Amino acid sequence: MEQYARVIVDISLEKLDRAFTYRIPEALLGRLEPGMQVEVPFGKSNRVISGYVLELTKEAGFDRDKIKEIREISKKGIQIEGQLIRLAAWIRHTYGSTMNQALKTVLPVKRQVEEKQKRQVRLLLSEQKARELLDLLERKSQLARFRVLAALLDTPCWEYGRLLGTCRVSAEVLRKMEEMDILRIEQETLARTGIPEELPPPKRIVLNERQRQVTEQILEGWEAGDMRPCLIHGVTGSGKTEIYMELIADTLRRGREAILLIPEIALTYQTVRRFCQRFGDQVAVLHSRLSQGERHDQFELARKGKLKLMIGPRSALFTPFPKLGIIIMDEEHENSYKSEMVPRYHTRETAVYRASLADARVVLGSATPSMEAYYRASRGEYRLLVLKERVEKRPLPQVEVVDLRQELREGNRSMFSGLLRQRMRERLERGEQMMLFLNRRGFAGFVSCRTCGHVIKCPHCDVSLSLHRGGVLRCHYCGYEKPAVSQCPSCGSGYIGAFRAGTQQVEEAVRREFSGARVLRMDADTTRNKDGYEQILGAFSRGEADVLLGTQMIVKGHDFPGVTLVGVLAADLSLHAADYRAAERTFQLLTQAAGRAGRGERPGQVVIQTYCPEHYSVEAAARQDYEGFYKKELLYRRLMGYPPVQELLAVYLSGADQEELEIGAAALKTAADMLNQEGELQVVGPGDGMVAKVQDQYRKVLYIKGEQEEKLKACREGLEQTLKADCFASLYIQFDKNPVSGY
Numbered sequence: 001m002e003q004y005a006r007v008i009v010d011i012s013l014e015k016l017d018r019a020f021t022y023r024i025p026e027a028l029l030g031r032l033e034p035g036m037q038v039e040v041p042f043g044k045s046n047r048v049i050s051g052y053v054l055e056l057t058k059e060a061g062f063d064r065d066k067i068k069e070i071r072e073i074s075k076k077g078i079q080i081e082g083q084l085i086r087l088a089a090w091i092r093h094t095y096g097s098t099m100n101q102a103l104k105t106v107l108p109v110k111r112q113v114e115e116k117q118k119r120q121v122r123l124l125l126s127e128q129k130a131r132e133l134l135d136l137l138e139r140k141s142q143l144a145r146f147r148v149l150a151a152l153l154d155t156p157c158w159e160y161g162r163l164l165g166t167c168r169v170s171a172e173v174l175r176k177m178e179e180m181d182i183l184r185i186e187q188e189t190l191a192r193t194g195i196p197e198e199l200p201p202p203k204r205i206v207l208n209e210r211q212r213q214v215t216e217q218i219l220e221g222w223e224a225g226d227m228r229p230c231l232i233h234g235v236t237g238s239g240k241t242e243i244y245m246e247l248i249a250d251t252l253r254r255g256r257e258a259i260l261l262i263p264e265i266a267l268t269y270q271t272v273r274r275f276c277q278r279f280g281d282q283v284a285v286l287h288s289r290l291s292q293g294e295r296h297d298q299f300e301l302a303r304k305g306k307l308k309l310m311i312g313p314r315s316a317l318f319t320p321f322p323k324l325g326i327i328i329m330d331e332e333h334e335n336s337y338k339s340e341m342v343p344r345y346h347t348r349e350t351a352v353y354r355a356s357l358a359d360a361r362v363v364l365g366s367a368t369p370s371m372e373a374y375y376r377a378s379r380g381e382y383r384l385l386v387l388k389e390r391v392e393k394r395p396l397p398q399v400e401v402v403d404l405r406q407e408l409r410e411g412n413r414s415m416f417s418g419l420l421r422q423r424m425r426e427r428l429e430r431g432e433q434m435m436l437f438l439n440r441r442g443f444a445g446f447v448s449c450r451t452c453g454h455v456i457k458c459p460h461c462d463v464s465l466s467l468h469r470g471g472v473l474r475c476h477y478c479g480y481e482k483p484a485v486s487q488c489p490s491c492g493s494g495y496i497g498a499f500r501a502g503t504q505q506v507e508e509a510v511r512r513e514f515s516g517a518r519v520l521r522m523d524a525d526t527t528r529n530k531d532g533y534e535q536i537l538g539a540f541s542r543g544e545a546d547v548l549l550g551t552q553m554i555v556k557g558h559d560f561p562g563v564t565l566v567g568v569l570a571a572d573l574s575l576h577a578a579d580y581r582a583a584e585r586t587f588q589l590l591t592q593a594a595g596r597a598g599r600g601e602r603p604g605q606v607v608i609q610t611y612c613p614e615h616y617s618v619e620a621a622a623r624q625d626y627e628g629f630y631k632k633e634l635l636y637r638r639l640m641g642y643p644p645v646q647e648l649l650a651v652y653l654s655g656a657d658q659e660e661l662e663i664g665a666a667a668l669k670t671a672a673d674m675l676n677q678e679g680e681l682q683v684v685g686p687g688d689g690m691v692a693k694v695q696d697q698y699r700k701v702l703y704i705k706g707e708q709e710e711k712l713k714a715c716r717e718g719l720e721q722t723l724k725a726d727c728f729a730s731l732y733i734q735f736d737k738n739p740v741s742g743y
């Protein structure tokens, strides 16, 4: 009987993601399996392109005669596991994308260039032997061999091609020398990368009572067959990381592999180090700076079972471990777990699905769980485990809130309130460290006129420009720059300047008001070059500075025992962001920032400066009251029909022509209304994007809300059909399920 394969062809035309049926030629019968990459003829001209086998089938579908045949299995093919292909299909169905986009997200792409097997040449002789031989070769005038040996004496290991080129010799020369045991030609071993060097031996830590209970409860649940994801809600410094290590160790003992997801490597490098210390050479770290090829090498090692623990940001979720046993997601609430590229998948949901395919477990951890995770836990979909206390009975920091409006009335126009200044001075006198936190650099440093309120904006992006050192105004969306102005372009007033400080201005203010204080600044500017984070964090942890100041990146999970004061300069900056998660994000930032204080022997203090001290996210953060915040926030989400109570689907539209965009957006709304004839969904908009224009592309957003995820999915799939109409041809359209950031 004839056999067929459904093949998805690797075409870049994004709206053409159907799978095609091909006949399997006799020579390939029994050799194909889902996930393999094959070469197939395509289109009228039958040009040969590659595709992925999605499934094998005995059904030809219609038109048996027209069915083409698979040419061959791709030489460049990589073994792709069916599991990952299923995961891709799920991602596509859940978040909306083409199958190709989903596959590219899930599968490690290997480039053709990197297919060439890398070889290297290594000297086998001792230096003395080599020198003797070198003399001999010279005397015998065997100059080709002489050059090779001289090169190897200089550098004992060469890349094969380079050695040939440098010594101007043929491959035959090297082969002969290999026969003579002078050198060895070897396949370059895949290198594990991203592991910090010079690791001190791990600190021996014995789990405390509560840590042990939580670990045991989790393990016992699994023993008993309860495979629900576990959410560990543990206050900052309660020792969650140690629990993760125990769970990983347990997984490895059972002969299975582990994935540890962390928000961003650079920002959590201390945590990463602790894992590398404990698990040694079974660990690999997926650094965002790895090249595609290096990433692929890591994945290959994982697939071959040579690694046991993969640590990395969200893409590490797709590590092709053959016997995956556990997926741990640290700082589960972080926004970076949401992909901002199509498919816009959420790591938490995707991890839960991947685990279900692999019969693996999922553990989520956070001091400030996302509304989604906590909501699921409260409904029993996740198991909830709570750690209310810090390790070693260390107290939670004492938090004080300062009303900046009051400061202004009292004539204090500095960035530091009287209280914060006093606390900082005390630290400097006692030689203790402090962190100053300014949320969001985008809002900080914008230039406005004090007379008329005019704000200087980017002509392409409709966002305010920020003032940088040297008097440059810069757009953080597109990079547009112009010199600072001394007169308001709108009213001519001379009272124009940076309205609120950015991190640079804070740094200058600290230096001005606290002479002698040693300051490190960590923001996007100072961490742009390679190792920027590590250098700054390393210097601070070695006590080379008194003050670490920066944007949200300094609040993430660091553990500096010497820090006894955290100052939040303006809590409001994140509160006024125009999206429904603003309060949640503010609460998280404030709580996490506060959590940086007093992690060592000495207790910590926190000063939060704000223009809205009465806002519930500020109040709850000051009390370190997660439950209180959650309850209030859930009321608001329920009232407004926002996630996690309802599902929210955002449709982003952009295009260069404003009129076409408007027509397209209106057409899409009509289509959504048609799909919603039973009225179970709510269609909102279309409205302008939060930033109405980016890089000369106009933006619009349509929101669709509903209680049932399946209904929204069906609606999205209906819209995907609609998008094939002509009026959308010039537009770029993306779907975003439960967005975490504005558009």
Ligand code: ADP
Residues within 6 Å of the ligand: 205, 206, 207, 208, 211, 234, 235, 236, 237, 238, 239, 240, 241, 242, 243, 391, 392, 559
């Ligand atoms: P979390 O991840 O909850 O913020 P960590 O696991 O990072 O907490 O622990 C905070 C600090 O306490 C770390 O420096 C860690 O080494 C230390 N620690 C954790 N557990 C213990 C323990 N049982 N005994 C002593 N110190 C501990």
Ligand code: ZN
Residues within 6 Å of the ligand: 449, 450, 451, 452, 453, 454, 488, 489, 490, 491, 492, 493
């Ligand atoms: Zn003005």
Ligand code: ZN
Residues within 6 Å of the ligand: 458, 459, 460, 461, 462, 475, 476, 477, 478, 479, 480, 695
């Ligand atoms: Zn711009």
